[in-house]
Amino acid sequence: MQAHRAETLSRVSDSLIETLRAMFGQRLSTAAVVREQHGRGESPFRAMPPDAVVFVESTDEVCEVLKLCNAHRVPAIAFGAGSSLEGHLLATKGGVCIDLSRMDRIIGVNAGDFTASVQAGVTKEALNAVLRGDGLFFPVDPGAHATLGGMVATRASGTNTVRYGSMRENVLALKVVTADGTLVHTGTSAVKSSAGYDLTRLFVGSEGTLGIVTEVTLKLFPLPEAMSAAVITFEDADAAVTTVIDAIQSGLPIARSEYLCTNSIRAINANSRELALRERPTLFMEFHGSPGSLQEQTELLREIALQHGGEDFQWADRPEERSRLWHARHHAYFSCQLSRAGSMIIATDTCVPRSRLAESIDGAERIMARAHFPHMTFGHIGDGNFHVLMVIDPGSEAEREEAEKLNEAIVELAIGLGGTCTGEHGIGFHKKAFLRREAGDAAVQLMQRIKTALDPHGILNPDKIF
Amino acid sequence: MQAHRAETLSRVSDSLIETLRAMFGQRLSTAAVVREQHGRGESPFRAMPPDAVVFVESTDEVCEVLKLCNAHRVPAIAFGAGSSLEGHLLATKGGVCIDLSRMDRIIGVNAGDFTASVQAGVTKEALNAVLRGDGLFFPVDPGAHATLGGMVATRASGTNTVRYGSMRENVLALKVVTADGTLVHTGTSAVKSSAGYDLTRLFVGSEGTLGIVTEVTLKLFPLPEAMSAAVITFEDADAAVTTVIDAIQSGLPIARSEYLCTNSIRAINANSRELALRERPTLFMEFHGSPGSLQEQTELLREIALQHGGEDFQWADRPEERSRLWHARHHAYFSCQLSRAGSMIIATDTCVPRSRLAESIDGAERIMARAHFPHMTFGHIGDGNFHVLMVIDPGSEAEREEAEKLNEAIVELAIGLGGTCTGEHGIGFHKKAFLRREAGDAAVQLMQRIKTALDPHGILNPDKIF
Numbered sequence: 001m002q003a004h005r006a007e008t009l010s011r012v013s014d015s016l017i018e019t020l021r022a023m024f025g026q027r028l029s030t031a032a033v034v035r036e037q038h039g040r041g042e043s044p045f046r047a048m049p050p051d052a053v054v055f056v057e058s059t060d061e062v063c064e065v066l067k068l069c070n071a072h073r074v075p076a077i078a079f080g081a082g083s084s085l086e087g088h089l090l091a092t093k094g095g096v097c098i099d100l101s102r103m104d105r106i107i108g109v110n111a112g113d114f115t116a117s118v119q120a121g122v123t124k125e126a127l128n129a130v131l132r133g134d135g136l137f138f139p140v141d142p143g144a145h146a147t148l149g150g151m152v153a154t155r156a157s158g159t160n161t162v163r164y165g166s167m168r169e170n171v172l173a174l175k176v177v178t179a180d181g182t183l184v185h186t187g188t189s190a191v192k193s194s195a196g197y198d199l200t201r202l203f204v205g206s207e208g209t210l211g212i213v214t215e216v217t218l219k220l221f222p223l224p225e226a227m228s229a230a231v232i233t234f235e236d237a238d239a240a241v242t243t244v245i246d247a248i249q250s251g252l253p254i255a256r257s258e259y260l261c262t263n264s265i266r267a268i269n270a271n272s273r274e275l276a277l278r279e280r281p282t283l284f285m286e287f288h289g290s291p292g293s294l295q296e297q298t299e300l301l302r303e304i305a306l307q308h309g310g311e312d313f314q315w316a317d318r319p320e321e322r323s324r325l326w327h328a329r330h331h332a333y334f335s336c337q338l339s340r341a342g343s344m345i346i347a348t349d350t351c352v353p354r355s356r357l358a359e360s361i362d363g364a365e366r367i368m369a370r371a372h373f374p375h376m377t378f379g380h381i382g383d384g385n386f387h388v389l390m391v392i393d394p395g396s397e398a399e400r401e402e403a404e405k406l407n408e409a410i411v412e413l414a415i416g417l418g419g420t421c422t423g424e425h426g427i428g429f430h431k432k433a434f435l436r437r438e439a440g441d442a443a444v445q446l447m448q449r450i451k452t453a454l455d456p457h458g459i460l461n462p463d464k465i466f
Numbered sequence: 467m468q469a470h471r472a473e474t475l476s477r478v479s480d481s482l483i484e485t486l487r488a489m490f491g492q493r494l495s496t497a498a499v500v501r502e503q504h505g506r507g508e509s510p511f512r513a514m515p516p517d518a519v520v521f522v523e524s525t526d527e528v529c530e531v532l533k534l535c536n537a538h539r540v541p542a543i544a545f546g547a548g549s550s551l552e553g554h555l556l557a558t559k560g561g562v563c564i565d566l567s568r569m570d571r572i573i574g575v576n577a578g579d580f581t582a583s584v585q586a587g588v589t590k591e592a593l594n595a596v597l598r599g600d601g602l603f604f605p606v607d608p609g610a611h612a613t614l615g616g617m618v619a620t621r622a623s624g625t626n627t628v629r630y631g632s633m634r635e636n637v638l639a640l641k642v643v644t645a646d647g648t649l650v651h652t653g654t655s656a657v658k659s660s661a662g663y664d665l666t667r668l669f670v671g672s673e674g675t676l677g678i679v680t681e682v683t684l685k686l687f688p689l690p691e692a693m694s695a696a697v698i699t700f701e702d703a704d705a706a707v708t709t710v711i712d713a714i715q716s717g718l719p720i721a722r723s724e725y726l727c728t729n730s731i732r733a734i735n736a737n738s739r740e741l742a743l744r745e746r747p748t749l750f751m752e753f754h755g756s757p758g759s760l761q762e763q764t765e766l767l768r769e770i771a772l773q774h775g776g777e778d779f780q781w782a783d784r785p786e787e788r789s790r791l792w793h794a795r796h797h798a799y800f801s802c803q804l805s806r807a808g809s810m811i812i813a814t815d816t817c818v819p820r821s822r823l824a825e826s827i828d829g830a831e832r833i834m835a836r837a838h839f840p841h842m843t844f845g846h847i848g849d850g851n852f853h854v855l856m857v858i859d860p861g862s863e864a865e866r867e868e869a870e871k872l873n874e875a876i877v878e879l880a881i882g883l884g885g886t887c888t889g890e891h892g893i894g895f896h897k898k899a900f901l902r903r904e905a906g907d908a909a910v911q912l913m914q915r916i917k918t919a920l921d922p923h924g925i926l927n928p929d930k931i932f
Contacts, residue, residue, distance in 0.1 A: 112715070112821035155660040166658050168667070169635055184908045189819040191849050192632050193886035194621040194671055196893055196901050196931055197913045201634070201667035205660055222717040249578070251688040251756075290717075293759045353655040355578035383657050420659035427662055435662050442650045446920065447663045453919035454912065465662055 009462060010073045011094040012051035019068060020054060020096070027055040038097040041084035042144070043430065044346045044392075044400070050077060050091035055099045059175055059183060059214040062098060066212065067181030069096055069459050076179075077461050078208040080121060080150030085347055086428025088154070088207055092463040098212060100149055106130055107215065114220040115172060115189050120149025120213050127218075136220045139164035142424065143330045149213045154426040155205030159329065162248075162382030163255040163288065164221060166424070167204050175215035176203050179455035189217060202450070207426050208461040210454045224288035227255070228298055229316040229325050232305050233280040237261065237365065237377070239308040240283050241358040244381050246304045248354065252297055256286035257382040258329055261365070264336065264376040268328050271335040275328055278312050284329055286322070329378075336376045336389045343374075344394040346403040350414035351385035351423030363413045364388055367406055373399050385423035412437075427465045435465065475928060476539045477560040478517035485534060486520060486562070493521040504563040507550035508610070509896065510812045510858075510866070516543060516557035521565045525641055525649060525680040528564060532678065533647030535562055535925050542645075543927050544674040546587060546616030551813055552894025554620070554673055558929040564678060566615055572596055573681065580686040581638060581655050586615025586679050593684075602686045605630035608890065609796050615679045620892040621671030625795065628714075628848030629721040629754065630687060632890070633670050641681035642669050645921040655683055668916070673892050674927040676920045690754035693721070694764055695782040695791050698771050699746040703727065703831065703843070705774040706749050707824040710847050712770050714820065718763055722752035723848035724795055727831075730802065730842040734794050737801035741794055744778050750795055752788070795844075802842045802855045809840075810860040812869040816880035817851035817889030829879045830854055833872055839865055851889035878903075893931045901931065 020028045029035070030052050039049035051074075056062050069076040075095025082089065091097065103119035106127060110116070111134045118127060123145055127138050140151060141158035150156075152174070157166035164170070173187030176199075186199035203211055234240040237259065244257045260268070260282045269277055283305075287297045302313065316322045328335075337345050352360045361377060368375045368388060379386025388410055392399040411421045411434050421427075421434035436444050448466055451458075486494045495501070501515035517540075522528050535542040541561025548555065557563065569585035572593060576582070577600045584593060589611060593604050606617060607624035616622075618640070623632035630636070639653030642665075652665035669677055700706040703725065710723045726734070726748045735743055749771075753763045768779065782788045794801075803811050818826045827843060834841045834854060845852025854876055858865040877887045877900050887893075887900035902910050914932055917924075 110819070110821065112711070113819040114715075115819065155658075155664070157658055157660075161658060165635070168658070168664065169631070178908075178912065182908050184912055185906055186909060188884055188886050188904070190817040190851075190885045190889065191820070192621075192623055192627060192634070192817055192851065192889055194623075194815075194888045194890050194892040195886045195897075195904055196671070196910070197676075197916060198621070198634065198664075198667045198671055199909060199912060201664045202916075205662070205664055210663075222715065225717065245578070249580075249688065251691065290759070290762055292762055293756070296756055296758055349660075351656040351658055353576070353579045353581070354657070355576065385656075385658065418654055419656045420654050420661045422660045423656065423658055424660050426660045431661075438654070438661055440651055442644075442648050443652060443665060444662070446644065446650055446665060449919040450663060450668075450916055453915040 008073055009075055009093050009458065012074055012096060013072065016068060016072050016074065017052060020052060023064065024054050029053045038079050038099065039089060039091050041082050041087065041089045043085050043087040043428070044344055045087045045090055045429065048090040048092055050097035051094040053097045053099055055102050057102050059177065062177045062212055062214050063181040063183055065096060065098055066177050066179060070180050070457060073457050074459060075462050076459050078149070078153065078212045080147030081123065081145055083144035083146050084150065084154060084428060085425045086430040088426060088428040088464055090429050092429070101147065103214065109134060111136060113189060115217055116220055117215060117217045118148055119215055121147050123147050124151065131220060135223050137223050138218055138220055140167055140170055143333055148216050148218070152204050152213050152216055153207050154424070157380070157383065157424040159256045159258055159380060161380060162257055163253060168201060170219045171200055171204055171216060172219055173217035174200055174203055174213055176211040176213050178211045179457065179460050184211065187217070207428065207464050209451060209465055210460065226289060226291045226294045227322060228287045228294050229322045230285045230298065230301065231277065231314040231325065232283045232310040233278050233312045235309050237281050237361045238358045240281050241361060241381055243283065243305045243308045243310060245354050245357065247301055248382060250300060250304065252300055254285065254382055255288040256284065258284040259378055259381045259386065260284065260332065261377040263374065264332055264378045267335040267339045267376060268332060271331070271338055272328060274324055284325055332378055333389065336391055340374055340391045343391045346390040346392060346407060348388050348407045348410050349422050349425040350411055350419055351383060352414050352417045352419030354384045356417040356419065357381060357384045360414055360417055360419065361386055364410045367409045371406055372402060383423065384419065429464055432466060474539055475541055475559050475924065478540055478562060479538065482534065482538050482540065483518060486518060489530065490520050495519045504545050504565065505555060505557050507548050507553065507555045509551050509553040509894070510810055511553045511556055511895065514556040514558055516563035517560045519563045519565055521568050523568050525643065528643045528678055528680050529647040529649055531562060531564055532643050532645060536646050536923060539923050540925060541928050542925050544619065544678045546613030547589065547611055549610035549612050550616065550620060550894060551891045552896040554892060554894040554930055556895050558895070567613065569680065575600060577602060579655060581683055582686055583681060583683045584614055585681055587613050589613050590617065597686060601689050603689050604684055604686055606633055606636055609799055614682050614684070618670050618679050618682055619673050620890070623846070623849065623890040625722045625724055625846055627846060628723055629719060634667060636685045637666055637670050637682060638685055639683035640666055640669055640679055642677035642679050644677045645923065645926050650677065653683070673894065673930050675917060675931055676926065692755060692757045692760045693788060694753045694760050695788045696751045696764065696767065697743065697780040697791065698749045698776040699744050699778045701775050703747050703827045704824045706747050707827060707847055709749065709771045709774045709776060711820055711823070713767055714848060716766060716770065718766055720751065720848055721754040722750065724750040725844055725847045725852065726750065726798065727843040729840065730798055730844045733801040733805045733842060734798060737797070737804055738794060740790055750791055798844055799855065802857055806840055806857045809857045812856040812858060812873060814854050814873045814876050815888050815891040816877055816885055817849060818880050818883045818885030820850045822883040822885065823847060823850045826880055826883050826885065827852060830876045833875045837872055838868060849889065850885065895930055898932060
C-alpha cells in the first residue's frame with residue numbers, strides 16, 4: 001500500500017526551490033555539504049542527501065513547508081540532532097529535510113505540575129540544565145545528544161527507563177503538523193485522560209512518518225534527595241544479569257542498571273584513564289531516594305550481588321564521581337569506535353522479557369564469537385534491553401555483510417524469545433524486515449492503513465518503518 | 467465521515483440470526499430481558515437493546531462473529547461486565563452484542579517477568595486473587611467490578627494510578643480482532659519497544675470502536691513489603707488537595723490519595739456503621755514500601771497535613787482495617803445512590819493539571835451549590851481527577867436536564883483549566899461534544915480518519931466517541 005503511494009513521489013523542482021527561497025532566504029540550503037550532513041545519522045548507511053534543507057524557526061513554518069511538499073508530492077523528512085542509528089534520515093527519494101534544531105526554546109516549566117513544554121529542537125541536556133534550578137529533571141536518557149523531538153520520534157528510552165519509563169510514559173501532549181500542513185494538538189497537561197484515541201502515543205515512535213512534532217509537553221520528576229552509584233564486577237554476563245533481575249524481583253526501585261562486557265570496559269579504559277576499571281563483566285548501578293531508603297537499597301543490592309559472586313564493589317556518592325561514571329557509560333559508543341582506527345559502528349538493539357535476558361545476551365555473545373572484527377555488548381538490562389556494537393571497517397564489504405548477518409541472528413534470537421527487534425533505536429530503514437517478522441503481517445498492514453489514512457500521498461519520511 | 471458510514475448500517479436479519487444460532491446454539495440470545503441488560507451499563511441512559519447477544523468463548527468465535535457482522539454491515543458491540551458509565555453499550559443502531567464474560571481464563575502468570583496474560587473477560591478481582599499466592603498484584607483499580615477487556619477499552623485507572631499508572635502504562639500486549647475479523651497481535655512481553663506504531667496504546671481507550679480485545683498481557687507489581695493507610699479530615703477541599711499536592715511535590719511516593727466530600731462521608735456512614743467517620747472533607751491515603759521507608763513516608767505526610775489543618779488522624783496498618791477503608795471507598799458510588807430511594811446517578815469525571823485541582827473542585831462545588839438534588843464529590847486527587855455524583859430522580863425530566871447542564875458547566879471548567887473531559891470513564895455516547903471542545907476539530911478528524919481506515923463500514927460500536 002505504502003510502496004504503491006511512494007512511487008508517485010517527486011523530486012524537489014526548481015520552482016519549489018524558488019518558493020522556499022522566497023520564504024526562508026538564507027535558511028534554505030542546497031549546498032552539497034549541508035545536504036549530505038542531513039542525509040545521514042549515526043547509521044552505517046552511506047548518506048542519501050535530500051534535495052534541500054530548510055532551517056525552520058516556528059510551527060507555522062513547518063505547516064507552510066508541509067503544505068508545499070504535500071501539494072508537490074515531495075518527501076519531507078524531519079531532522080533534529082542527526083543522532084539516529086537506523087537510517088531514519090536517509091532521503092531515499094530526495095525531498096526537503098526540515099531541520100528543527102533552531103526551534104530550541106523552552107516554552108515553559110510548571111514546577112507545580114512537574115511539566116515542561118519545549119520546542120522540538122531542545123536537547124535533553126539543555127532542558128535539564130534549566131530544570132536543575134527548580135529541583136526537577138527529565139529522566140529519559142538515551143546515550144546520544146538528542147533533541148526531544150527526535151526522542152519522541154523514536155520512542156527513545158535509555159539508562160533511567162527501568163525506574164522512570166521511556167518517552168512512551170513521559171510525553172503528555174504534542175503539537176504535530178500532519179502531512180497536509182494541519183496543526184494538531186494531542187493530549188493535555190492532565191496526567192491522564194480517557195478522551196478518545198491516544199494520538200499522543202500514536203505519534204510517539206512514528207519516526208516522522210505520520211506528522212512532524214514541533215512542541216512537546218513532558219512529565220518531570222523531582223531531583224532525588226540522595227543518589228548513590230555502584231560499580232560491581234562479575235565472573236560472567238549471567239551473574240550480572242541475574243543480580244539485576246533478582247534485585248527487581250525483590251522490589252528494589254533501581255534507577256539505573258547498566259551491563260558492560262569486558263570488551264566495553266577495555267574500550268572505556270583505553271579512552272580514559274580516570275576510572276581505571278577492572279576489565280571484567282561489570283554493572284554500573286544507581287539508586288535514588290531519601291538517605292534512609294538509599295541505605296536500605298544499597299545494602300540489599302550488595303547482598304544480592306554477593307550471592308552471584310559480585311566483586312570489586314565501588315560506591316560513588318559524590319556528584320562528580322557519579323558524573324564521571326555516567327559520562328563513561330554515555331561515551332561507551334564512541335570509546336568502542338575509537339578502539340579501531342577509521343572504523344564505523346553497526347549497532348543492534350534488542351529487548352526481551354527480563355526472564356529471557358541472560359539467554360539472550362549469552363546467545364548474542366555466542367553468535368558474536370564468530371565475528372572477524374571487534375565487538376562489544378552493553379545495555380539497559382533492567383529493561384531487558386541491550387546493544388551489540390560491531391566495529392567494522394567501512395571500506396570492507398565483507399565486514400558489512402558479515403555484520404548484517406550477525407545482526408540478523410541476534411534479532412531473530414530476541415524475537416524467538418518473545419522480545420522485540422528494537423528496544424529504543426527504532427525501525428528506520430534498517431529493520432523493516434524485522435518489524436514484519438516480529439509483529440506479523442496483520443499488524444503491519446494495520447500500521448500501513450493508519451499511515452495511508454494520515455498521509456495519503458506518502459510524503460512523510462518515505463521508506464521508513466515499512 | 468463516521469456519520470456518513472453509519473447510515474449504511476443494517477439491523478440483524480432473520481437469516482443472520484439463523485446463522486448465529488447454528489454456530490452458538492444456546493449461547494445466542496434474542497430474549498428481551500437479556501438484550502435489555504446488554505444495552506445499558508451503569509449510565510443514566512435508557513437501555514437501547516441490541517438485536518441479539520452472543521456469549522463467545524474464544525478469540526476464533528469473535529473473529530467469526532465480526533466477519534459476519536462486517537459482511538452484513540451490522541453493528542457489533544463488545545460487552546464485559548456492563549459497568550461503563552457513559553453509554554458505551556447503547557445499541558443505538560441495533561446489532562450484535564458480543565458478551566466476553568465467559569472468556570474468563572487466566573492464560574498464564576510469569577512471576578519472573580511480572581506479567582500475566584488473561585482473556586478479556588477476567589475481572590481484576592479474579593486476577594488479583596490468583597496473583598496473591600505469587601506475592602504479586604495488578605494495580606489498576608477502578609471502582610467497578612470491571613473486566614480487564616473493558617478496562618482496556620476505557621483506558622481505566624482508579625485509586626492506585628498516582629503510583630502505578632493507568633491501563634495506558636500497564637498493558638504490554640493485546641490480541642485484538644478488527645472489524646473484518648482479522649486477528650492482530652500488538653506488542654510483546656518485553657517492557658519496551660521502538661518497533662513501529664504503538665498499536666497497543668491505540669486500542670487502549672478506543673472503546674470497542676477499532677477492534678475487540680480478546681486477550682491482554684499486563685504488567686504486574688510485587689506486593690509491597692508493608693502498607694499503611696491513613697484517614698485525615700480537613701476544614702475544606704482546598705486544604706485536603708493542597709496536602710496531597712505538597713506531598714507529591716516533596717517526592718512522597720503516595721500509593722493512593724482519595725478525597726471525599728462531607729456528603730460522601732455522610733453517605734458512607736449511613737450505609738455502614740463500621741467506620742463511623744467524622745463528617746468532614748476527608749482524605750483516605752495509602753503508602754507502600756519497606757517498613758523503614760513507610761515510616762519516613764507517613765511521618766512526612768503527617769507533618770504536611772498538620773500544616774494544612776489536618777485533624778482526626780487514624781492509621782490503618784492491619785490488612786482488615788485497610789480492606790474496610792477501601793471497601794467503603796469503592797462502594798461510595800452505591801452509598802451515594804442509596805442516600806436517595808429509587809434514585810439514579812449521573813456521574814461526571816474530569817481531570818486537570820494538579821496545580822489547578824483546588825480551583826477545579828472549588829468551582830465544581832460552587833456550580834453544584836445550585837443543584838436541586840443531592841450530590842457528592844470524590845476522587846483520585848493525586849492524579850487531578852475527581853467525580854461529581856448527581857443523585858437524581860430517574861422519573862424527573864427536569865432533574866435530568868438540570869444534571870446535564872451542571873455536568874456541562876463542570877466539564878467546561880475543567881477544559882478551561884487545561885484539563886480533560888474524562889479522566890477515566892471515557893467518551894462513550896455521552897461526552898462526544900465535549901471531546902470536540904477539548905481536542906479540537908483537527909484532532910477529532912484525525913481520530914475519525916483512523917476509525918475509517920480500520921473499520922471502513924463503521925460496524926464497531928457505532929455512535930461512540932464521535
